Amino acid sequence: MNAVNSIPISYYLMFCSMLFSIGVIGVLIKRNALMILMSIELMINSINLLLAAFSAYSNDPAGQIFVFFIMVVAAAEVAIGLAIIVLIYKTTHSIDIDVLNKLKW
């Protein structure tokens, strides 16, 4: 059972494009900082899957190593991002991103 033989790479491209667009829509319509972070995770995952798919189709392990490093960076990013969200909640008692407009003007 291997997807490489029976499924064209364009299916993976289209599926990952749709998942990426869902992530973009989430970043645009949500006001909750936690939801925005989750949408970013969705986008990172679609890119990861695409890298792994191209790596498997072209029989080159470097792509999968790169996915591994992206996962490392994503884990670090989530840890720092959630710490910052907790800090924002402590200071403003809200995690709406519209509250954070001190640097806007």
Next chain:
Amino acid sequence: MFTNYIFYFLSALALYSGVMVLLSKKPIHSVLYLTLTFFAIGGHYILLNAQFLAIVHIIVYAGAIMVLFLFTVMLLNLNKEERSPKPIWVKALAIIAGVMLGLVLIGVFRGYDLHLVQHPMETQIGLVKELGRILYRDYMLPFEVSSILFLTAMVGAVLLGKKEQI
């Protein structure tokens, strides 16, 4: 043929739960739907015979990152609806822009095929043995640098989460 059905099923599951992440009112439901999406993508990795990535993906995302999200939602008692959602025209414009982006990407990629010299019949590159050998031989320095990155992230998270003022 069987593989195709699994592919369609996993893709539909991932897209459905991805949409439900955005449609759920409560953040905790969004987190649970996001976990479902991650499991579907883990299934995709297994389908690609990338077993190492599948295991790492489940451990890191469904195991670590989702627990962090759940802890944050419960710690801050955020499990209520958004107080002031964006105006409806902003949402409509955002959805139109996102759907346009998706359509453009799909239109570009439709019918694309990777023209390889030899098509791999049975890929073995995703197994732990192969990837481990390459990771520790060719990518030794990035691997060690990523451990320093993790240490930095840990110190930063502890520093940000401290009680007293910095």
